[in-house]
Amino acid sequence: MLDKKTLMTLKVLNLICEDDVYKVVDYDGLMSHFPKKVKCDKSKLEDVLNYLKAGQYIDIKYSQDDTYCLCVMPKGKIFLEDTDSDIKTMSRFTKLLFACSITSGIMAFLGAFLAIMILKGM
Secondary structure, three states, X not given: OOOHHHHHHHXXXXXXXXXXXXXXXXXXXXXXXXXXXXXXXXXXXXXXXXXXXXXXXXXXXXXXXXXXXXXXXXXXXXXXXXXXXXXHHHHHHHHHHHHHHHHHHHHHHHHHHHHHHHHHHO
16 A cells, blocks of 8 residues: 555656656656645655555656656556545445435434324323
């Protein structure tokens, strides 16, 4: 399982390398694709890229200074697809759970209300 920053880096690399070809990217170009609230210095980015390469999510042809030639491997693409489907499934499950709990609360209130009304009528 990847942490949030590593997963976000893999998503950004997938956007950049969507043609399944190697792309040359520098540090500033890569960081421009990240959301503004995410901050990552060069050494952390290097660690994340090395981790992704070791896990065979990406392949790095060369790395010079702040420039990288890389490509997202099929394992990385499959991982992103699985992650997206898991997020959608959890979102649906959360909505269903919320709807069931609201419905259960309403039905419990109605049942108690009808019981009180029946007992008062006797």
